[in-house]
Amino acid sequence: MSRLPSRPTEQAGVLTVDVVEDGGDWSTLPDIETLVVIAARAAAAEVSPDTAQSVAIALSCDADIADLNGRFRAKPKPTNVLSFPATKGAEPGFLGDVVLAQETIARESVEQGTPLAHHIQHLVVHGVLHLYGYDHDNNADAEKMEATEIVILSKLGIADPYTDAREPGTNDG
Secondary structure: OOOOOOOOOOOOEEEEEEEEEOOOOOOOOOOOOHHHHHHHHHHHHHHHOOOOOOEEEEOOHHHHHHHHHHHHHHHOOOOOEEEEOOOOOOOOOOOEEEEEEEHHHHHHHEEEEEEEEEEEEEEEHHHHHHHHHOOOOOOOHHHHHHHHHHHHHOOOOOOOOOOOOOOOOOOOO
């Protein structure tokens, strides 16, 4: 496990992001940590701009995600992103963990014709929004979450990922 340095800050409204690389081959994007931190902070700035908080983001692989997905969601298969909100007793301000699956994300990027960096940032935003309580269990919640993602992604210069014909909330993450 390679632990990448976090960028701690005590500034109000800035999200501290601890990025850990623990699986998958993320070397195709040498600036992966920067992409992740920027996306996570953009999500936090949109939904909780005045609160200093922190998250941990794991850059992982399909095998590890499939294991987590099976144990915690009874879906023993890989998915692109999983979010685990902090449990009672966590450090004050800690929102939880986001785990990304490198192989699934790379495959989806090709299938969707989306730049890999954009797809990763979208999934980081998606995962962080889950930590803030956003969900896509029904159409109304999915539409709210997707609208928020679109606003955040536009601020990052990323096109609306929902412009295709998919139904709201079809992302498995």
